Amino acid sequence: MKSLALGAALAALLHITPTVVLVKRQDAVARLLPGAEQFTARELHLSSQDSRRLHDAVGWEPPDGVITFYVGKRQEQVSGALVFMRVDCQHGPLELAIGYDARGTIRGVEVTKATVEMKPWVLEALRAGLMDSYRGNTNAQAPAGAEKVKPRVGAMPGYMAELIDKGVMHASAAYRLFYR
Amino acid sequence: VLYDLRNSDLRVRWLATLFLATLGTSYLFGAWMVGLYAGFSTGKVAETYGAGGEMAMPMQMPPDTTMVTERPVSMADMGEEQHHVDRDLLVQDTHVHMPMYAMIAASLSVITLGLAIPRRAGLAIITLLFAAPWLDFAGMWLTKLGSPHFAIVVLAGGWAMALGYVIVAALATYQMWWRKS
Numbered sequence: 001m002k003s004l005a006l007g008a009a010l011a012a013l014l015h016i017t018p019t020v021v022l023v024k025r026q027d028a029v030a031r032l033l034p035g036a037e038q039f040t041a042r043e044l045h046l047s048s049q050d051s052r053r054l055h056d057a058v059g060w061e062p063p064d065g066v067i068t069f070y071v072g073k074r075q076e077q078v079s080g081a082l083v084f085m086r087v088d089c090q091h092g093p094l095e096l097a098i099g100y101d102a103r104g105t106i107r108g109v110e111v112t113k114a115t116v117e118m119k120p121w122v123l124e125a126l127r128a129g130l131m132d133s134y135r136g137n138t139n140a141q142a143p144a145g146a147e148k149v150k151p152r153v154g155a156m157p158g159y160m161a162e163l164i165d166k167g168v169m170h171a172s173a174a175y176r177l178f179y180r
Numbered sequence: 181v182l183y184d185l186r187n188s189d190l191r192v193r194w195l196a197t198l199f200l201a202t203l204g205t206s207y208l209f210g211a212w213m214v215g216l217y218a219g220f221s222t223g224k225v226a227e228t229y230g231a232g233g234e235m236a237m238p239m240q241m242p243p244d245t246t247m248v249t250e251r252p253v254s255m256a257d258m259g260e261e262q263h264h265v266d267r268d269l270l271v272q273d274t275h276v277h278m279p280m281y282a283m284i285a286a287s288l289s290v291i292t293l294g295l296a297i298p299r300r301a302g303l304a305i306i307t308l309l310f311a312a313p314w315l316d317f318a319g320m321w322l323t324k325l326g327s328p329h330f331a332i333v334v335l336a337g338g339w340a341m342a343l344g345y346v347i348v349a350a351l352a353t354y355q356m357w358w359r360k361s
Contacts, residue, residue: 025258025259026255026259029258029259040253041250043250044246044247046246047244063267064266064267088269088272093269
């Protein structure tokens with residue numbers, strides 16, 4: 001009976017809380033590809049070799065081998081690109097939208113989804129100005145948002161900032177290596 | 181029977197009834213969630229768990245060279261979330277849900293042990309209760325790693341889970357509160 005109760009408690013503790021939308025994807029697109037009138041989805045189906053290249057660069061590869069960039073155009077001119085990136089941790093997934101301008105510089109980052117448990121930690125990291133640290137970075141630059149906000153936030157918001165750094169790093173590596 | 185649910189203490193019957201009611205409610209929401217995120221048809225399930233779920237064209241193996249496809253999309257297409265469970269998420273789901281399913285199957289089995297039914301029927305129900313989550317997750321993994329045709333196994337697992345619950349809940353409720361010996 002004891003082990004039954006312990007097992008139930010453990011199962012409840014392990015359960016990941018539901019996902020909540022922090023920023024609607026459409027709103028993220030509007031902010032990160034401002035003024036774009038036409039959009040195309042550029043899907044990169046990575047070869048094993050390119051998956052390995054990406055893995056060697058940042059220790060990550062898309063599990064299903066596909067990266068989708070959404071390209072925004074204004075009057076037939078590319079105004080930028082955006083990629084949605086998921087970062088997993090033991091508290092559940094985070095979804096980020098990372099936007100690049102036409103030169104490949106980061107225009108902005110939005111956290112579009114988090115779990116109920118992670119939401120307050122993410123919001124605290126955002127209030128500490130985490131997103132400002134990415135704006136204007138080149139895609140070759142290592143993101144250092146966590147380093148900047150950690151002195152001003154608690155341990156878990158600091159951890160969220162590390163995860164967001166990681167997502168930005170993955171997106172930028174994919175952009176740098178494969179986006180044409 | 182190991183114990184007789186029909187003539188058990190009122191507290192035991194109350195506990196079993198509340199447990200079944202709570203589980204039934206969570207199953208109803210579970211079905212709603214499945215409808216929202218995966219669907220009840222083999223096609224929808226295959227799209228959710230299959231290897232090609234995020235692609236326009238299903239592609240089981242990585243291509244020899246990186247392929248780039250481009251298609252026009254609208255703002256609504258980007259906003260519409262196509263729920264897809266990739267390998268990493270399925271690892272997490274399996275890790276998180278299998279212990280919970282085991283606890284549910286075990287709890288329903290304990291109730292089954294108190295039912296006045298033939299020994300073989302008890303064995304069959306207990307087997308069904310544990311086989312259902314195995315089928316569910318085996319189906320998800322087979323759909324991911326094998327073929328989208330295994331989506332039928334996921335559906336079979338889901339329906340088996342519902343069937344197991346309905347059998348135990350109906351028999352237990354009837355025997356606890358109506359058929360007293």
